[in-house]
Amino acid sequence: MSAAPAELLGHYRAAFEAMRAGHEASAAQRAAAFDRFATLGFPAARDEGWKYTSLRRLESRRFPVGAGASDVTLPASLAAHRLVIVDGQLRSDLASPGALPAGVRVRSLGQAHADGESLAALLRVTQGGGTERFAALNAALCPDVVLLDIAAHTVAEPLEVLVATSAGEPGMSHPRLVIRAAAGSTSRIIVRHLGDDAERLVNAVVDVEVGPDAAVHLYRMLDSGARTFHIERLEATVAQRGLFVAHDAQLGAGLARLDLHARLAAPQAAAELTGLFLADGTRHLDTHVHVDHLAVATRSLQDYRGIAAGRGRAVFNGKAVVHVGAQQSQARQTSRNLLLTPGAEIDTKPELEIYADDVQCSHGATTGQLDPAALFYLRSRGLTEMEARNALTRAFTGAVVSRMDHAPFAQRVRDALDARLAALLETWS
């Protein structure tokens, strides 16, 4: 770890001091969190999990805290029910006119506290992993916590949570979303991070608790501007026979780091973490996926597809740890990567750590280019090189996109990929 230089730390400390007024109730939790951030500091290349991602550019910036008041342009909704968070604050004025889905409740930190919810739980900073420092910074600086509760034994209609930033102005925001799915519930939640071209830091925390026999299907999309630094810690703790499914589309931000972490805490808990990333232009996209198998008969699947082009760079680290006693567990990992142009780079590292003897584990990682034989085959049938490349690139991501079982979300991902690939292909023609 590297302590941040005093001046840089001073900038965040000033932001933290400014936060204190109006957040007296959570002052103790926030102060502890800020101390944790100050102790850990910004990561250096020698820190675990930061070998390929440098934050030097981010360290050189002094973003003010976003006000959350200015206008935002909202894209069409992907679900009938939508909540909007701007600069970390829930904006009830922007929510969809329809009520929340039946069985889903939303509260702010203040309301939750008044109801007797534990502030320590809502602002908790889990230990370990490369983004603990940023999760701590988020706990110190988040203007609110958006708490979603899914009632026991309900099957909730899909809900979109749009996480946006106020338009035009450079700044930083620390959105924090807590999702708690009670026993036996099923929910589908789209979390879409959006931003414009202003330079900013978005430091998000999404904390998911999947109760016994509950299923949470999370559709995550990061689609913000090329000058956004996006750092996110997305954690799910899964109870007995619970299921956490994440469909991830990491499309952009200039620099993005996602730590997606599933803890299979009780017998027969399962996680399916699949997704794709597209690092074109000068984007740098870093995805760390981690599954802890902590109990018997837990099951996990990781399947990620990555594309890099231009001067884009991507990092994928997939890890599954089968802990002592987690017998009869299954962990499968696949990481497939495609380099579309010679200057692009993808660093991929699948890791398995197994401390139990009766388990089924597999992993594989590939990085390559479009198959020249397939390209020639398509061209020999009359497709231009551009059309052939486009078809093969779409086919590459198709396996992951076709698993996105929420049609409007999948279509949005396809459209975004098509638009970006079309722009890429134009530069080759």
Add this chain to the structure above:
Amino acid sequence: MLSIRNLHAQIGDRKILKGLDLEIHAGEVHAIMGPNGSGKSTLASVLAGRAGVDVTEGRVEYLGQDLLAMEPEDRARAGVFLAFQYPVEIPGVNNAYLLKAALNAVRKQRGLSELDAFEFLALVRDKMKLMQMDESFLNRGVNEGFSGGEKKRNEILQMAMLEPKLAVLDETDSGLDIDALRVVANGVNSLRGPERSIVLVTHYQRLLDYIEPDFVHVLSGGRILKTGDKSLALELEKRGYDWVQQEARVA
């Protein structure tokens, strides 16, 4: 239609075609036979424009155009079709998508309008019936998980859809059982016509029982050593290739 003169081609440092001459007119079916390593597949590759085969000398004219100067897709659009010896599996690219994209590319070149979904489906159903292929193949990845015979049928299905002017079939008969061979030959025969030329590259005479060629050429050592009619194929079947090579040495 196609005029090949003094063609020399190599792969890496290996010289494979060493002065090949061949003249093909519209409506003709030519069989090119020869032992393994004689350059048959290299010739097919040169005609389709595969990268990695370097033409060092000679000319190939197709309908008066310099074929070698054309990109593979431009050759396809101009009516050249290669049925691959080893069709490539392309998971995730839908077979119907490829057929439609290929067909519309060729139609555009011919000044025809694109087919709409209904017209396309009607046409492809008709051709699939001819090739005795189940319609479920349309929604599968291109050649993905197809058996050897299914892949070859799929090649001829594409050919039937695209109606090329010059079709080159590279060992389309290899790996086919007798029933599949009949279906494939039937598909090819249905495309015979005064405007279309077909080149059958094959190792065995078997295919020629079903698709009767107008000319049979023996390719050996990178050159056409002998040309005859279909009786030459039967003779080759009986006597092998050695005698042709000896005859050529004497001459």
